[in-house]
Amino acid sequence: MPRYKLTIEYDGTSFSGWQIQPDARTAEEEIEKAMSQILQAPIDIIGQGRTDAGVHAKRQVAHVDLPDTINSEKFLFGVNGLVGEGIHIHQIEKVNSEFHARFDAISREYEYVLLKTPSPLKHRTTWWPGRNVDFKKMNECVQLLKGEFDFSGFSKFNEENYTTLCTILNAELVEEEEEVIFRIQANRFLRNMVRRLVGTLVEVGKGKLSREDFKEKLENPEANVTTKTAPAKGLVLSNVFY
């Protein structure tokens, strides 16, 4: 059976994350249901990795094996018609049958959108961290992030982790007119890691922590520095690189 790569966007507000779990609507399940309904056979898709409840995806990647007889463009059109507005598959692309959405992914990129002033029209995909946040101070910490660190001080404990070392390939804080975007690319991410980085960076921006506190926690996960976790809604998986 030919293998296809899927590029998927979804609104995290509508789903309890990516991965199928009991009693919750997830993006993976929504797609599998639609595909199974069209093909009248159970279909399994393999995602690049999970996103947590409430986290969005602009470009989540998955792969799926489909029967030879499928016209992939027509199939895509049918699936998109069934899944509803909170999710859309932008692309379906035939790939080598060796391709694996998870194991072949070299790095992932996330974006976190902070607002300078509250905006009700954007409140589902952004976070306003409050008044008097010094983005320059935050940026000084972001500059420290490139390279390999043990991020266990910035993540939720997860017994599935075989390592807590992550290599940050790129990290930047981009100031726009109404928003400040934190963008980070790494070979892997631990659970809650980006949200915890952002929450803690905001503490620095508010003057509650210093650049030195942040640096200490980055170099020593056991350091006695209280981290904070930013809400899921401002976070989006923006790309997966192969």
Add this chain to the structure above:
Amino acid sequence: MPRYKLTIEYDGTSFSGWQIQPDARTAEEEIEKAMSQILQAPIDIIGQGRTDAGVHAKRQVAHVDLPDTINSEKFLFGVNGLVGEGIHIHQIEKVNSEFHARFDAISREYEYVLLKTPSPLKHRTTWWPGRNVDFKKMNECVQLLKGEFDFSGFSKFNEENYTTLCTILNAELVEEEEEVIFRIQANRFLRNMVRRLVGTLVEVGKGKLSREDFKEKLENPEANVTTKTAPAKGLVLSNVFY
């Protein structure tokens, strides 16, 4: 009592429009409740005009009379803390006691955001009208819109209307990378008018109606041309001019 002008943004998804009505959460009510709670006295605000259920506002305007003793900036901070994420008052500004948010408004501007491809992350504030929409054809109709017309052919019957003549001061269709924005400024708008214009323009873009059909309906409200109504979610009240 000093009079204040309020500039308000709200997410129409969270509210049944602007104006207070029984058994529904409205933007006006949400603000009045918060103000009354802080001042421990009933407060009435007067809005520029209603927006329908599901329609958003970037810059809705209202006025309110507040006690002399109020520090308006602190008061605003308190009100914004109480109203929740779907609504935010951006500005409170002392105005002449003769100022009236509704009667002094000279014109209003609406924007309707159409997507070129579906985007789950924007689906609450935009509308994807489907594939194969010719925006150039739509634009040819938009060019016809400047001037005074009887828009009763493009509105819901409303017995409160004392006139169905509206003067369009500006109408444009702006194509951006992912979106096409219809922007229209007029001295007044009838109920459902912008949504009906957009829905009908899309019919032209899809080749189901011609520029001539659109022109005919614009010049003669009784013309036998079937109009369509675009969903509320793509529409936002973008400005009020005084």
